[in-house]
Amino acid sequence: MMQEHYLDDIISSINHAEDINEVEKNQVLRNLAKLKQTKVNILVTGATGCGKSSTINAMFNFEKAKVGQGVDPETMTIQKFEMNNVVVFDSPGLGDGIDADKRHANNIIDKLYEQDHNGEMLIDLVLVILDGSSRDLGTSFDLINRVIIPNLGGDHSRLLVAINQADMAMKGRHWEYAKNQPDSTLMEFLDEKVLSTSRRIKEATGVDVTPIYYSAGYKEADESQQPYNLSKLLAFILRHTKPEKRAVIVQDVNKETDFGHNDGEGDYGKEIHDSLLDSLIRSVGQVGEKAVEKVVTVASKALDAGWKVLKTVGSSIARIFGF
Ligand SMILES: Nc1nc2c(ncn2[C@@H]2O[C@H](COP(=O)(O)OP(=O)(O)O)[C@@H](O)[C@H]2O)c(=O)[nH]1
């Protein structure tokens, strides 16, 4: 079941606006209708157990996704989850044995070269997830350095590396469970992990990447932990997506998830909010101020009412000051 689309609110209000002329109205409506059809294709990969499913689940409205799988046994390992606008491909990374690794690598490479019906690269973004609790990330670096980077076609901005399970990075020690955040020792450790990850990719490939760390959290029968830095991950996903496509991502962002815990290094809620509005304004095209103003006003209202992720501002500031 697909959800009602936030762009429908904007479309309807533009439709009923009496202070916008017909020519502009039609242009805006045409462009919004086109935007509503836009797909953002994300390939999520990483070793089994790194937290791909947990991340997709926490970030997106994944339960409502149409689940598809290739019929061809060669591609069966890549699972496809199609939501309103976001399409996630979940692929195992390396580390499952020589034969499986070969198959996974080939599937990933094929996906990286796949084109959409406009002849553009299908995959907008490759999210490689590393298990932050693992000491041996050798196969993950093989995945990044030998499989992904050489097959990105030179556009390295499509690559995003994220270190998950930040809470378990020092065996669960130094995680402040009550506040759901790392203490200063763990934070230093994680910062160092980010630097060494970046260095290992740079040395092997010459490519600069800025990894981030986060925790997808978990939900089990009698225990659960909220995510950490998931809003930072979303902000990074937006940064790595073409500006004209960003506006639709929010439609499929999980409204139930608590995006409030983060490192406070940036105002991620505001960044996401601004990035979405900027993307919307780009998509409506060259029209008068009145039309743009209407789009922004209605969009802000719809977004603020629907998505907690856009309001992580207060909570992160509260955390810094400890109240
Ligand atoms: N403590 C902790 N556990 C996590 C986190 N992310 C995932 N997990 C757990 O790690 C295990 C593997 O996660 P899953 O999402 O299935 O990994 P996948 O194989 O990459 O899809 C599950 O038991 C998750 O609950 C996290 O950030 N922190």
Ligand SMILES: [Mg+2]
């Ligand atoms: Mg999984």
